[in-house]
Amino acid sequence: MSAKTARITAVETYDIRFPTSRELDGSDAMNPDPDYSAAYLVLRTDAGDGLEGHGFAFTIGRGNDVQVAAIEALREHIVGRPVDQLCADPGTLNRDLIGDSQLRWLGPEKGVMHMAIGAVVNAVWDLAAKRARKPLWQLLAEGDPAWLVSQVDFRYIADALTPEEALDLLRRGRAGGEERTAALLERGYPAYTTSPGWLGYSDDKLTRLAREAVAEGFTQIKLKVGADLQDDIRRCRTARAAVGPDIRIAIDANQRWNVDEAVEWTRALAEFDPYWIEEPTSPDDILGHAAVRKGVAPIKVATGEHVQNRIIFKQLLQAGAIDVLQLDAARVGGVNENLAILLLAAKFGVPVCPHAGGVGLCELVQHLSMFDYVALSGTTENRVIEFVDHLHEHFVTPTVIQDGHYAAPTAPGFSAQMHHDSIATYSYPHGTFWAADTATTKAVTA
């Protein structure tokens, strides 16, 4: 089969779950015991070049099977598509998936079905970048502005951003791109770390990890808050004492509060100079975030990891509800929708500091921020990508952090591919880890 006539031949899916709840890694005020998981897929072709597209939705355990079922519901849309055409224009697939009227009813453009679309679309971009022999950030940064605009669905956002404005932003964004590419390859993209701040960690562990973070070159850390105010005061004091006055400390409530409560609680922590308050309330509450922002200024308001699509982001920007936009690579409809979100952020002049952590989110999102730096916003000022040092060992090309920066990936693709062994071990419930775990549990209870 020649590459020219190659087609997608299969969409393989995997329910992969890591037992992270056992160490309280990832514990916060809303998520006390996550088992970080991925509803994972592999696109296979008959091109004969050995290249596959890998993608996934991130979940935290139960329901990962529902997420896998949603990806499988998209299979008939993708098997049989010509690979050349698909990789040259993932936007058409993106529109076809979002536009399937029967599946659309289950959203529209939100929750399980939308994350499934994101996983499939991201797998296509992984394949496209591998075929182009470029890391995704570079494929996007070198992309023609008109082509990039063609990849964006302007439905429901054209009142805030027209295709013409997007084209203009991308054309202007290219100036100086070569210098920025060189700078990116030399220094990387600034990161911050959440590793010290999980709610389940002791104060000693918090202090130790916070000091290590500073020693490793991070200039911002993040603490989970929102379960108990007195605990939060103590933990913020501990963290501030550990890192000194010059390191930014972000705080993150993971949607724990109502609007009034968010304002009061955040103000009660103001003496520790928090840089931003993240997810103070429901990600759906645009007007609520606007009220919180008014109430806690000059502390910044950040949200995005659970913002379902470009339409909510548009309104958060229109309403002046956020200071920091935290897009997520695997929550919305994939690279195409994230292009829309980056363009909206650029139009409104709001810095993007992506959500990461989980399973493979660091691997994915670095590409989006690096594209933005090289070819759109043109700056890393007040921009940092979240970094959490968990589960990277399962990826074929894991993120590399150097002196508090993400090193620019150079391997072709979207950095989305997991090791065969990891998939075999952590597939649920029949992978070797879970099968053994079930056997042990049965032996203990017997």
Added chain:
Amino acid sequence: MSAKTARITAVETYDIRFPTSRELDGSDAMNPDPDYSAAYLVLRTDAGDGLEGHGFAFTIGRGNDVQVAAIEALREHIVGRPVDQLCADPGTLNRDLIGDSQLRWLGPEKGVMHMAIGAVVNAVWDLAAKRARKPLWQLLAEGDPAWLVSQVDFRYIADALTPEEALDLLRRGRAGGEERTAALLERGYPAYTTSPGWLGYSDDKLTRLAREAVAEGFTQIKLKVGADLQDDIRRCRTARAAVGPDIRIAIDANQRWNVDEAVEWTRALAEFDPYWIEEPTSPDDILGHAAVRKGVAPIKVATGEHVQNRIIFKQLLQAGAIDVLQLDAARVGGVNENLAILLLAAKFGVPVCPHAGGVGLCELVQHLSMFDYVALSGTTENRVIEFVDHLHEHFVTPTVIQDGHYAAPTAPGFSAQMHHDSIATYSYPHGTFWAADTATTKAVTA
């Protein structure tokens, strides 16, 4: 097993699909070929009284299996619960389901997982009403205001409606309830009909059905619009000619437009005196609806069938974005969240005209409006429940329409129960209808 110690013993699920696309029933500008479907569940108990709880999520075909998988992911939360406690306080189950942090990640409170919660919670209310030997509307209307308030989750809405305000609304709402119950039992609750207005119908069929609707006592009909402006102008003219000047004609774009387009298109139809424009744009776009409302006044703006939860409804009300709130019985987290939405609407003085049609939505939603009339808003002024005359024959206690009104159900329960035969025939893909259909298709293509 005595009723006192009875527990939930099973959650049975069914993927039920009706081949409605073959007649273009239900066709609109976004949904050209829906196969009306239900992800259906039955709660069984060991009470020995023969009573079951029935509930469902409504979908339009593909993906109904994903919706069923989501309901199954909730099974472990409900099997084993004591029936007495569950039926006396469905709010606790509601909070437990919404609060499962791992499943919450898949939303939160939106899309497939949230509709699954709604289906399960509604099944519990069906069981509760059957055990109380009352139709659900009556169980709610006779409920103590403090108990009703205890059934509402005020998280993320307390900035717009406090529990104290809700209690006050419910206490005041009771005055005159007996008279309204008598009136309801005598006259029913006003309905409007969408049956004439599907996009796939010819002008002759539109004219005939519109005239029939008026003859049957309806004072409002609805037309689907948004695919082609010239067609819409012709169809609106046809409909207005058929029904005369005194019948309200609502128009419904099913989210087809961007904000500017919604304003222009609606204005272009203004000469036919449309009563409301429904779903002019994305259900997520609160600020967009506010802009449309400003742009098309005095034509009213309506939305809700795809509004994902109470948090978006709260903002639509806060932003003055809608004139008519169209709650849906099976989109949000069930009766409990719809109590919150009815209370928000009452607080803001916006009339509720529920979305119905589909599979069993008329059967469910009538109970919510009747409760609202008897015990909350106390009025049917400018309030109508949608009626579509499809698929009622599959329900054990189907809606009864008399002189353009929904007759008040008197059978115990939530009217959610389908006939065994319907389930057996339309279960997908192995029910007798689909199995025969597949066999025919194979024979034709062979």
